[in-house]
Amino acid sequence: MSGTRKRNVQRDNLQLPTYVSKNRNGSKKKFRLQPVHFMFLLVGLCIGLIVTSAYDRWYRSRLVYTPFDSLIEHEDDMNKFWGTYRPQVYMGMKTKSPQSLVTGLMWLKQNKKFKGEPPMRHTCEQGDQILKYGWVAHDGVNFGIQDIAERGYMLRTEFVKRVNGDHGGDWTWRISGRQTGKEPITLSVFFYAATDGQGVIQPVVESGPNGLRLTKIQGETEELGKFTIKFPEENSGKKSRYHTATTKAEGLHKIKDAAFMQMQVREEGPKGKENYLYYLTDAPSRIDSKKAKSDVIFHQVTLELPFEIDIVFESGSWTNRRSLLAGDVFTKHLTQLKDKFDKKFEATFPLSDKGYSQGEVDFAKAALSNMIGGIGYFYGQSVVQSVYQSAPVLNWEAPLLTAVPSRSFFPRGFLWDEGFHQLLISKWDRQLSEEVIMSWLNMVNLEGWIPREQILGDEARSKVPAEFVVQRNTNANPPTLFLAIESILQGFDKQSITEQDRKFLKTIYPRLKAWFNWFNVTQSGPVQFSYRWRGRDAKTDSELNPKTLTSGLDDFPRASHPSDDERHIDLRCWMALAAGTMEKIAEVVHPGNSHEIEPYRQTHKILTDNNLLKELHWSADLGVFSDYGNHTDRVYLVKKDFPSSQPGQRPIIRTIRATRTKPKLQFVKNFGYVSLFPFLIQILKPDSQQLHQILQDLKGEDDLLWSNFGLRSLSKRDPLYRKRNTEHDPPYWRGQIWINMNFLAVRALKHYADTPGPYSKLAGELYAELRRNLVQNMYAEYVRTGYLWENYDDVTGKGQGSRPFTGWSALVVLIMSEQY
Numbered sequence: 001m002s003g004t005r006k007r008n009v010q011r012d013n014l015q016l017p018t019y020v021s022k023n024r025n026g027s028k029k030k031f032r033l034q035p036v037h038f039m040f041l042l043v044g045l046c047i048g049l050i051v052t053s054a055y056d057r058w059y060r061s062r063l064v065y066t067p068f069d070s071l072i073e074h075e076d077d078m079n080k081f082w083g084t085y086r087p088q089v090y091m092g093m094k095t096k097s098p099q100s101l102v103t104g105l106m107w108l109k110q111n112k113k114f115k116g117e118p119p120m121r122h123t124c125e126q127g128d129q130i131l132k133y134g135w136v137a138h139d140g141v142n143f144g145i146q147d148i149a150e151r152g153y154m155l156r157t158e159f160v161k162r163v164n165g166d167h168g169g170d171w172t173w174r175i176s177g178r179q180t181g182k183e184p185i186t187l188s189v190f191f192y193a194a195t196d197g198q199g200v201i202q203p204v205v206e207s208g209p210n211g212l213r214l215t216k217i218q219g220e221t222e223e224l225g226k227f228t229i230k231f232p233e234e235n236s237g238k239k240s241r242y243h244t245a246t247t248k249a250e251g252l253h254k255i256k257d258a259a260f261m262q263m264q265v266r267e268e269g270p271k272g273k274e275n276y277l278y279y280l281t282d283a284p285s286r287i288d289s290k291k292a293k294s295d296v297i298f299h300q301v302t303l304e305l306p307f308e309i310d311i312v313f314e315s316g317s318w319t320n321r322r323s324l325l326a327g328d329v330f331t332k333h334l335t336q337l338k339d340k341f342d343k344k345f346e347a348t349f350p351l352s353d354k355g356y357s358q359g360e361v362d363f364a365k366a367a368l369s370n371m372i373g374g375i376g377y378f379y380g381q382s383v384v385q386s387v388y389q390s391a392p393v394l395n396w397e398a399p400l401l402t403a404v405p406s407r408s409f410f411p412r413g414f415l416w417d418e419g420f421h422q423l424l425i426s427k428w429d430r431q432l433s434e435e436v437i438m439s440w441l442n443m444v445n446l447e448g449w450i451p452r453e454q455i456l457g458d459e460a461r462s463k464v465p466a467e468f469v470v471q472r473n474t475n476a477n478p479p480t481l482f483l484a485i486e487s488i489l490q491g492f493d494k495q496s497i498t499e500q501d502r503k504f505l506k507t508i509y510p511r512l513k514a515w516f517n518w519f520n521v522t523q524s525g526p527v528q529f530s531y532r533w534r535g536r537d538a539k540t541d542s543e544l545n546p547k548t549l550t551s552g553l554d555d556f557p558r559a560s561h562p563s564d565d566e567r568h569i570d571l572r573c574w575m576a577l578a579a580g581t582m583e584k585i586a587e588v589v590h591p592g593n594s595h596e597i598e599p600y601r602q603t604h605k606i607l608t609d610n611n612l613l614k615e616l617h618w619s620a621d622l623g624v625f626s627d628y629g630n631h632t633d634r635v636y637l638v639k640k641d642f643p644s645s646q647p648g649q650r651p652i653i654r655t656i657r658a659t660r661t662k663p664k665l666q667f668v669k670n671f672g673y674v675s676l677f678p679f680l681i682q683i684l685k686p687d688s689q690q691l692h693q694i695l696q697d698l699k700g701e702d703d704l705l706w707s708n709f710g711l712r713s714l715s716k717r718d719p720l721y722r723k724r725n726t727e728h729d730p731p732y733w734r735g736q737i738w739i740n741m742n743f744l745a746v747r748a749l750k751h752y753a754d755t756p757g758p759y760s761k762l763a764g765e766l767y768a769e770l771r772r773n774l775v776q777n778m779y780a781e782y783v784r785t786g787y788l789w790e791n792y793d794d795v796t797g798k799g800q801g802s803r804p805f806t807g808w809s810a811l812v813v814l815i816m817s818e819q820y
């Protein structure tokens with residue numbers, strides 16, 4: 001001990017030695033450079049350069065997986081500790097913690113025997129062909145009501161929370177079913193609880209009037225302490241049958257497999273009539289215990305419809321509760337919470353006031369509830385790759401609280417969707433929105449980069465094709481979080497800014513600065529104040545127009561031949577928005593500090609300068625704003641024979657792209673969403689000629705972008721309108737109506753209608769009509785199909801793509817309530 005200390009003291013007194021170089025006899029001697037000296041110098045220099053550049057590379061390669069700063073810890077609000085944070089399953093709950101206990105639901109219609117595994121419902125799958133499902137009410141904190149319409153029957157899943165004690169309190173689920181067809185139905189409902197690498201759960205089996213049954217699960221985990229899950233006997237009058245299994249799974253993504261491993265099937269009742277029962281058995285788990293990460297307990301209840309089951313979770317740290325949250329107590333709580341929800345909804349989005357029917361109001365409530373109820377808590381590591389690395393590496397472990405675009409098809413965080421999501425969520429619950437935004441900004445690395453798709457943990461990864469897992473640090477995605485933050489800042493004008501809001505802005509500011517700078521530097525374009533999306537494939541010969549996934553608009557046509565000469569109008573407009581928002585945040589966080597505020601003010605001024613914008617992006621002969629790059633319109637796909645690599649084999653036929661005319665540097669001739677950006681982001685001055693042109697073109701004589709169902713993504717006259725991008729890729733942003741862009745369009749129309757200017761009347765007319773078209777069609781499609789959709793067909797108005805898509809399509813609530 002003392003030795004160490006001594007050494008420390010010595011180090012404190014350490015002085016740098018000074019070296020004096022002297023010739024042996026002290027006299028000066030003339031030194032002449034010889035060729036050999038140059039050689040040494042050169043070699044030394046080379047070695048020096050190699051070492052420095054190797055070090056530089058090593059250093060840079062580490063930046064990609066180094067967080068910007070220590071993670072922002074959110075003060076734990078125990079009211080929001082438990083939640084439906086597993087949007088990828090039809091019904092499931094967990095806590096906001098890395099290795100949470102999870103609970104979930106599966107169900108199976110009995111009687112039939114299947115060749116392979118029976119069609120048991122668990123994770124939201126489009127292939128399940130469920131007629132309709134989704135939250136009809138969900139307040140994000142205390143309760144939720146979800147309807148699931150299957151062929152011949154309806155299920156309802158409800159939950160209510162009661163927060164008390166130290167660990168997020170109690171909750172109860174009610175699962176009820178009723179028949180909707182003629183055929184009587186026997187259903188098995190499987191409730192499960194599973195650990196995720198820590199904690200214990202144990203079944204308690206007791207004998208009752210119907211024989212032995214699981215009556216409780218008792219357990220303890222680090223964050224929950226002790227708890228009990230109770231299964232009160234249901235009072236449906238009919239006899240229920242019970243099965244249970246206590247087993248193991250390799251992880252949360254393998255829970256259904258674990259159930260199948262414990263499952264058997266037997267024939268019941270008279271022979272000849274199909275009457276099979278799939279049931280769980282409590283045989284010992286066959287999973288290799290070294291691989292088993294989760295303990296799982298299943299509770300299977302088989303019953304005839306109608307039925308009602310309550311499942312009660314009680315926290316051990318709440319000792320003096322007076323009633324069981326089940327039966328009438330549950331019903332009473334739920335009714336009160338639903339009442340409160342309805343009142344808050346009407347106060348926030350006064351739709352009845354605006355004359356909407358009860359059906360339309362319910363539609364809007366479902367849209368909001370699904371977005372809120374679709375918020376997930378994920379934990380894990382992304383796979384990232386830096387240009388300085390030869391192979392992908394794991395990112396740091398981090399939690400992410402985020403809404404998801406689609407519970408079935410995209411049940412994870414997407415950077416560019418999230419900004420749109422938070423536009424709606426922040427109107428409902430600003431604090432919740434701030435928490436989500438902070439959570440996303442925890443993903444900023446030391447370079448200032450955020451991966452655009454967040455695939456965290458086994459459950460999330462199990463849903464993603466391998467080629468999309470790796471995130472590259474050269475690739476951007478529209479910084480839409482600025483849209484949400486800007487909207488939150490606008491909210492401060494109406495409600496005064498609280499201490500918490502101030503703290504929020506202070507916390508996010510340094511990260512936003514880094515993020516902004518990353519865009520400003522790495523996505524810069526060929527000429528000053530132009531920008532270019534990276535990530536286009538210049539070598540592909542199979543794409544009609546090489547995709548720009550990074551822009552979010554995937555196959556929307558850009559310059560036909562990707563090159564460094566490109567400049568992208570949409571990215572430039574996003575940067576203008578970002579700079580303007582940064583300026584506003586800097587004004588709150590560093591009032592009067594011109595060192596902080598000025599750079600953003602300057603950049604914003606330049607990026608919104610209408611003349612410079614025209615110079616860089618206005619194509620005078622086309623009369624549209626556009627990208628610039630190496631481009632030709634005359635491209636088409638053609639089948640071609642390629643000699644096989646195996647001698648003697650037949651040639652391989654591939655579809656490749658051919659060009660009729662040589663590409664040249666020019667404005668890119670496509671009229672669609674990208675051309676609208678200076679209008680969408682409201683950069684154009686109210687008296688701008690270009691604004692006038694855009695407004696006229698929106699609904700010109702030829703209906704270029706206008707349809708009865710919203711604005712289509714690409715003009716009907718465009719050569720790539722509704723064209724496939726490759727033989728396997730159907731059109732995606734080549735005509736389809738997307739709601740996020742339409743939201744920006746109605747928002748902009750309202751802005752120009754409300755701002756005095758020569759075109760405000762025209763903007764007002766278009767606004768009213770576009771808004772009506774969107775709402776009417778989306779509502780009609782919801783009634784017809786039961787869902788909100790990823791996008792809508794521009795010819796028929798039909799919903800298409802994935803469903804339910806209550807990510808940005810849920811912005812219809814804001815369009816209805818005119819809150820932009």
Ligand SMILES: *[C@@H]1O[C@H](CO)[C@@H](O)[C@H](O)[C@H]1NC(C)=O
Pocket residue numbers: 517520521529599600603
């Ligand atoms: C963004 O980049 C431009 C061009 O390099 C630069 O002039 C400007 O100051 C930058 N803006 C900010 C806020 O850093």
Ligand SMILES: *[C@@H]1O[C@H](CO)[C@@H](O)[C@H](O)[C@H]1NC(C)=O
Pocket residue numbers: 561563565630631663664665
């Ligand atoms: C445009 O693309 C073509 C085909 O790849 C190429 O030959 C040509 O050099 C490019 N032109 C410019 C200006 O980059």
